[in-house]
Amino acid sequence: MQLEEFLNNLLTQSGVSGYENNVASAVVEGFRGLYDEFRLDPLGNLILLKKGEGRGDEPRPRVMLAAHMDEIGFVITKVEDEGGLRFSNIGGIDPRVLPGQEVIVHGKRDLMGVIGSKPPHIQDHDEAKKAMKREDMFIDVGLTRAELEGLVSVGDTATIYREPIILKDEFLAAKALDDRAGVGVLFTCLEELSRMRHLADVYCVSTVQEEVGIRGAIVGTYSIVPDVGIAVDVCHADMPGVPEYDTVPMDKGPALGFGPHVHPRIYERLVKTAEDAGIPYQVDPSPYPGGTDAWGIQMAREGIPTALVSIPLRYMHTSVEMVCLRDIKRSGRLLARFISGLDKDFLEGLKCF
Structure with missing residues (x-):
């Protein structure tokens, strides 16, 4: 499977924080043939293991690569008499981008809907000067309250509906590229490693619930106890x-x-x-480390030697997040070469910070 096909499938899956099962299934299928073992931990992290070439019973070093597979979305908070569905957000969402969005409501069965609000023609003077608040919006699936009975309940989730768009020169726009672009980096890395020799066991972890508190990375790292942990996420691109x-x-x-x-x-x-290796790279100063899985990895157990590799991304937390596929491929190649070059002397040196 090519990266483009893998991402296209992954980006059409729905998986808000805490409800990532469909995404995990797509990752398992897309990575097939690239890993030796896989498991889901109790929180829902998907852990794929590619074994290294250790000698006999000697313990092999462990490298953890983490990219979160959850996405921002919504939870239904009320069903109005007219059938409108009031909602709150799961993860950080700018309400200014919501009016007019297509969504999928995940009730007893999936229902297509749109986010509606009062049109500008009938707003009063003060309303027209301000951005619409989320509390004044609703999801309309075209059904009355009576018709929604038994189909949608308070607590059901909803996700933005958006088909990926291939733009010019290997640019890609889609929802949930934060951080399924990172999962694409892990895919590319394991593809590269399939043609290389490496001492370390490689744990590729598609983490959960990053958008609501970096929870998956903390739990996954505690379980794996890696010698090296690398978070793969996105950062703000030029615009x-x-x-x-x-x-x-x-x-x-x-x-x-x-x-x-x-x-x-x-x-x-x-x-x-x-x-x-002649791979172009950039430096991203990160004085505030709390916003990615890197924080969760670093702070697990007694502390894990950690790094952060990011994909430049435009329009973060919208339905048209944008990346360049070449950046994903370069990142995967870099991580594969880093892993294949690891030796025990380097890993031992990490203990002497």
Whole structure:
């Protein structure tokens, strides 16, 4: 399976935080032939293991690669008499992008719907000057309250509906690229490793519930106890109207995080690996490490040597998030070469921070 086909399938799956089962099934199928074992942990993390080439019974080093597979979405909070479904958000969503979005309501069966609100023609003067609040919006599936009885209940979830769009020059726009683009990096990495030799056992973890508190990474790391943990996520890409110091360019390679959550020796090895292999890369200063799985990995157990590799992405937390496929492929190649070059001396040195 090619990366483009894998991502197209993955990005059409619905999987808000806490409800990632469909996504996990698609990952297992898409990675088939690239791993030796897989399991789901009690929280729902999908853990794929590709074994290394250790000698005899000697313990093999463990490398954990983590990318979260959950997406932002909605939960139904009330069914109005007219049939409108009031909702709250799961994860961080800018309400200004919601009016007019197509959604899928996951009730007893999936129902297509749209997010509606009062049209500008009938808003009063003060309303017209302000952005619409989420509390003033509703999901309309075209049914009355009586018809919805038994189909949709308070507590059911909803996700944005959007087909991936292939743009020019290997650019891709879709919902949930934060962070299924990262899962695509893991896919590419294991494909590359299938043609390489490596000492370490590689645990590719599609984590859950990142968008509501980095929960999956904490639990997964506690279970695996890796010697090295690398989070793969997205960062803000260059776009009009945003200062350069807040973004990194697209199509210039992965952004390597550097900050208090990143072990300096892993960062240095990633840089050297990229330069030796001719893989373009960028530096992404990360003084506030709390927003990705890297924080969860670093803080597990007694502390895990951690790094962060990010894919530049435009329009984060919208239905048209955008990446360059070349950046995903470069990131996967970089991680594969980093893993294949690991030896015991390097790993031992990580203990001397």
